Amino acid sequence: MSKQAPPPTLTEKYSGVPSRLAAIAQAAKDQLYSHKTVADSTPRRHNVRLPPDTTRAAFDEAIAALRQHLGADNVVLNDKPLVDGWYLEHPNTHDAFHVVDQEDLVSSAVAYPGSTADVQTIVKWANEYTIPIYPISMGRNVGYGGSAPRVPGSVVLDLGKRMNKILNIDAENASCVVEPGVSYFALYEEIQKRKLPLWIDTPDLGGGSVLGNAIDRGVGYTPMGDHFANHCGMEVVLPNGELLRTGMGALPGKNGTDNPTWQSFQPAYGPYSDGIFSQSNFGIVCQMGFFLMHETGHQSYMITFPRDEDFPEIVEVIRPLAQKHILGNIPQLRHVAQELNVTGLPKSHWYSGSSPLPRDLIRKHASQLPCGDCSWVFYGTQYGDAASIDSQLSMIKSTFSRIKGSKFFLPSDLPPDHYIHSRALVCSGVPVLRELDWLNWKPNAAHLFFSPITPTRASDAQVVHDINVHLHAKYGFDLFPTLCVAGREMHYITNIIYDRSSNDEKRRAAALMRELIAATAKEGYGEYRTHLLFADQVARTYSWNNNALMRFNETIKDALDPNGILAPGRNGIWPKKYRGKGWELLGDRVEKAVGGGTIAPKL
Structure with missing residues (x-):
């Protein structure tokens, strides 16, 4: 079994592995690669996969404008070979576990915001140029689609690379606030470094985003294993670029600071809105609070x-x-x-x-x-x-x-x-x-x-x-x-x-x-x-009362995102711009797309 290049560590990369697991990660990578029978990548048949209804000239103009906003290094075209990698060195351009053709569910480019303000800028840009964007936290949603955008040619927003700060750990309140690029590894190591008698709840693998896993309603295995149920407070960029704080975060703190109850009480006053931002395309969550568990036998x-x-x-x-x-x-x-x-x-x-x-x-x-x-x-x-x-x-x-x-x-x-x-x-x-x-x-x-x-x-x-x-x-x-x-x-x-x-x-x-x-x-x-x-098929199984739930979701989607720019099709929710125009994957269309077909409609 040949030795592969060392996986990244947390000291080298936000998405890396703690030094305590470096040898284990190396052995895991070596073992996985020893079973490979195909090359890391194959020559691409196409260059940049353009967004729907966008010419190359219009796309180039839009990308140039986005680079002016974010800096040239923070907007990267997806025109290089597609490498599937593995868990710790995964792609942010496509699904490493591709079911359909590797070049089908791909981004046109990847943007790297460095702040909530950058995310707002990108959302406003997407509305101006009517280009779909697809946010990911760290892209490790393996088994469910990874980093792949549902609409090929979307611009992926990789929130993890530059937005990976642990913003707060409150030992007395047993809570924390994190950005999308904070992994379970990173949060655990920071708590250990501070010698706090607190636990995090982790899923089976520790490299995923704490925020991203909760947004997708993932689970762990301690008494606080329901991750979304144990979140408290969100900062969300809406599809029009406006900034929203949910729960107690909607109450301004003294002298412009965060109020002291944002990570202490979940619902606040009025309708409890947090749930509409889980498994949806109604907003981009840029900060999220979580309860932590006290150390115990x-x-x-x-x-x-x-x-x-x-x-x-x-x-x-x-x-x-x-x-x-x-x-x-x-x-x-x-x-x-x-x-x-x-x-x-x-x-x-x-x-x-x-x-x-x-x-x-x-x-x-x-x-x-x-x-x-x-x-x-x-x-x-x-x-x-x-x-x-x-x-x-x-x-x-x-x-x-x-x-x-x-x-x-x-x-x-x-x-x-x-x-x-x-x-x-x-x-x-x-x-x-x-x-x-x-x-x-x-x-x-x-x-x-x-x-x-x-x-x-x-x-x-x-x-x-x-x-x-x-x-x-x-x-x-x-x-x-x-x-x-x-x-x-x-x-x-x-x-x-x-x-x-x-x-x-x-x-x-x-x-x-x-x-x-x-x-x-x-x-x-x-x-x-x-x-x-398979999101369209699953969404349609929840069809009670003439699909009342989906009609409700579509009403919210169209109200918040009239231009349909934010993750169209995620979890089966399509904006009016795409709805009923052949984007929904039903019947055997996935099987037919395997081996060189396409999931995009013939418009």
Whole structure:
């Protein structure tokens, strides 16, 4: 395995990795690149992808004007080879995990604002020249579209490169304020540097934007795992360039300072507007406040269950424990196939065939792993002092023991390289990189997330699981389900891993996604988040009362953004300028665009 160039560190680049993880990042990069069978980039067939209805002359004039506003170095044309890179060195010009052609969902240029005032300037420029803009925080929304603009030729606003300051950490209030380019790594390291007894809540990978993840309603695994629910206060640039502060931030502070309650109380007075800026294209969030968690004792654990058919009983056992807040965090229930996957070993290590890994082989290989011959694996963490943790674990072990053959493990019962040690770090607010390992499953691996919500109830969860089992087999993909469990709902997240050099796998992955969305919606279950290529389909599943929700969203969009310049099509919300003109991706248009087609309409 050849050694790759070192990944960037936090001291070198805002999006880098902490020095404590430098060796791990290097090993992860080396391992991922050892499975590559394609070049880093291929020659481009086209030069700059122009925005819709824009000539090259008009575009050049607009770019020249933008460079005058921001400086020439802060507006870069996307006319160079497209390099997919990897997690820590990802593109901001396209989706590294491209499903359609690599040159389809691309920006025309990338702009780097350095302040909220710069963002306002860009928005006003976009309105003047009627060029669509597509803001990203850090572009690490992997599995959901990355940095790719929904409308090809849009100018990407990379907010992270120059807007990456931690603006405030209030130890007494246990809160912070960050810009879009602050990663979980960066926030964690700063809190450690200040020796504050505070935790952040981190998702599985720590390189993403704290602000961006919350805006997309991502989750973590401590008791404060609902990231949007634990935000407090936003500073937003509206599509007309006007500046808005939500919540208590709308109240001016004394002598022009921020008022002291902006990060203490979320709604303020009147309608609670924050929600319309999550998963939308109604504004660009430039600052955001967050609650932090006080440091506490914690104990992670793992419980295994022997049979596939234990699934409904496991869910029924979990529900009262979660609703009564006996389970300390947002735990995960995973199928044992994931125990093979997170070893970082390729599928070829376990199975020489190209079809999904047979169930008897999964069982055989699992029997050689620390989890043993089992079907389901539950990862949880309890919090508090030693006595309360012991009491909680006693109740949890007693309750789960109702399932015959279940086994309980502490981290000390398992080898140092076992996945549980990574879970223990994440569940105590420490951002890591371990979740990259499953990308070694296939050469040139990429993935899509299918993410429906079910009630925490066996009958509902079984319906969604059965649909996944059937359709993954139909389209020839290994099934890797992870259920993130709360008291009343579960995020059933399926990770569809495909080889991005294979057009056949891309088409099958897209068809699988499309049918999963349709089949679960037919049964009354919808996604909480999806890849930008499937946003139109998912948005249309929320069709109660003649699509009342979408009509409401479109009314807001047209009122705030009459020129349709801000992220048209994001999460299925199209402005009047684009609506009904062939931009919506429905039916099999994604599959047809694989291998050189286009998702843009023929106007």
